[in-house]
Amino acid sequence: MAVLVTGGAGYIGSHAVAALQERGEKIVIIDNLQQGHRKALLGGKLYEGDLRDAAFMDTVFQENDDIDAVIHFAANSLVGESMKDPGKYYHNNVFGTLCLLEKMNEYNVRKIVFSSTAATYGEPENVPIDEYDRTLPTNAYGETKLAMEKMMKWFDVAHNIKFVSLRYFNAAGAHESGKIGEDHSPETHLIPIVLQAALGQRPHISVFGEDYDTPDGTCIRDYIHVSDLADAHVLAVDRLRTGADSSVYNLGNGTGFSVKEVIDIARAVTGKEIPAVMEARRAGDPAVLVASSDRARQELGWNPKRNKLEDIIKSAWSWHEANPNGYND
Numbered sequence: 001m002a003v004l005v006t007g008g009a010g011y012i013g014s015h016a017v018a019a020l021q022e023r024g025e026k027i028v029i030i031d032n033l034q035q036g037h038r039k040a041l042l043g044g045k046l047y048e049g050d051l052r053d054a055a056f057m058d059t060v061f062q063e064n065d066d067i068d069a070v071i072h073f074a075a076n077s078l079v080g081e082s083m084k085d086p087g088k089y090y091h092n093n094v095f096g097t098l099c100l101l102e103k104m105n106e107y108n109v110r111k112i113v114f115s116s117t118a119a120t121y122g123e124p125e126n127v128p129i130d131e132y133d134r135t136l137p138t139n140a141y142g143e144t145k146l147a148m149e150k151m152m153k154w155f156d157v158a159h160n161i162k163f164v165s166l167r168y169f170n171a172a173g174a175h176e177s178g179k180i181g182e183d184h185s186p187e188t189h190l191i192p193i194v195l196q197a198a199l200g201q202r203p204h205i206s207v208f209g210e211d212y213d214t215p216d217g218t219c220i221r222d223y224i225h226v227s228d229l230a231d232a233h234v235l236a237v238d239r240l241r242t243g244a245d246s247s248v249y250n251l252g253n254g255t256g257f258s259v260k261e262v263i264d265i266a267r268a269v270t271g272k273e274i275p276a277v278m279e280a281r282r283a284g285d286p287a288v289l290v291a292s293s294d295r296a297r298q299e300l301g302w303n304p305k306r307n308k309l310e311d312i313i314k315s316a317w318s319w320h321e322a323n324p325n326g327y328n329d
């Protein structure tokens with residue numbers, strides 16, 4: 001048996017590849033390297049190409065007829081960008097997933113673990129958010145992820161392709177080996193940008209909005225260590241291999257931190273000043289996203305181990321300090 005990992009050379013995908021490798025899985029990776037890095041791969045066989053290229057996908061499935069499960073990370077995933085260029089998100093995310101599901105059906109692969117997101121909920125009715133809460137995305141990115149989840153539901157009904165949809169909250173941190181971490185170009189995520197400011201690579205961190213309905217006026221997010229996310233994917237593959245039905249799980253720590261709190265903790269971790277400049281809101285941002293992950297704990301047996309934000313930021317800081325230019329590729 002082999003696991004196909006789409007987007008495996010990306011940030012979260014490469015940590016999942018490392019987790020699969022640790023337990024001796026055979027791993028096949030698809031990545032078009034629009035964001036991914038060859039150097040991020042600690043195992044597996046990389047096929048460089050695009051999900052939407054049918055001939056390329058035929059080659060991958062034909063050369064690896066032992067693939068029994070797919071973990072699907074490949075997507076565009078930036079809230080801000082999706083508000084300016086929604087077409088890019090529908091094309092890569094929705095059409096890309098359609099291409100993948102059709103090939104899975106053609107090659108008789110009937111298990112998929114999917115990278116979904118807290119952005120499917122939009123502005124929450126209840127905090128912490130559980131899987132039964134309303135899904136009403138406030139940005140085009142979240143809307144495409146919800147469309148992808150719905151597509152998987154109908155491929156299950158019609159073709160018996162079982163899915164586990166993992167709705168991650170905000171991924172952060174780096175692998176404990178120090179070998180892999182976060183390197184996006186351009187970088188838009190809060191924690192790496194704050195750490196780039198700590199390294200003096202940026203003059204300051206811009207805080208997008210100080211007038212939200214939160215205690216200090218800045219947005220609140222639930223930060224979860226990337227290796228804890230990676231572990232959940234291994235558990236989800238296991239669950240599907242037992243013949244379980246399709247399901248959806250939130251993955252977060254259950255504690256929210258405001259943008260200002262994140263910056264303060266990063267100042268304490270790095271010992272650097274990290275200047276902050278207040279700016280206007282970024283379109284599409286919900287004020288608060290905090291997870292209830294009880295269901296993942298109960299049904300998947302997921303037990304995130306790196307829960308303290310200080311430790312998560314420390315692990316990211318180790319990576320950024322040692323690799324100030326990322327993978328440098």
Ligand SMILES: NC(=O)c1ccc[n+]([C@@H]2O[C@H](COP(=O)([O-])OP(=O)(O)OC[C@H]3O[C@@H](n4cnc5c(N)ncnc54)[C@H](O)[C@@H]3O)[C@@H](O)[C@H]2O)c1
Pocket residue numbers: 006007008009010011012013030031032033034035036037049050051052072073074075076077092096115116117118167168169170171172184
């Ligand atoms: N980073 C987060 O906080 C977060 C939170 C929730 C959900 N997610 C989801 O998790 C997944 C991974 O996120 P990430 O932060 O690791 O992103 P990433 O950009 O680092 O990784 C995505 C990878 O997919 C590849 N890719 C994109 N489109 C492709 C295509 N059409 N064909 C082949 N390869 C393609 C990219 O080159 C990249 O390596 C995404 O689906 C994202 O929506 C991320």
Ligand SMILES: O=c1ccn([C@@H]2O[C@H](COP(=O)(O)OP(=O)(O)O[C@H]3O[C@H](CO)[C@@H](O)[C@H](O)[C@H]3O)[C@@H](O)[C@H]2O)c(=O)[nH]1
Pocket residue numbers: 077078079080116117118119168169170171188189190191193205206207208209219220221259282285289
């Ligand atoms: O320079 C910056 C960057 C971000 N922020 C704010 O920091 C918070 C977190 O932003 P960011 O790190 O960009 O993450 P999100 O927009 O919350 O989105 C991430 O987390 C989502 C899940 O919650 C995922 O689905 C997305 O793919 C992933 O990019 C938001 O309030 C941003 O407005 C700033 O104030 N300044």
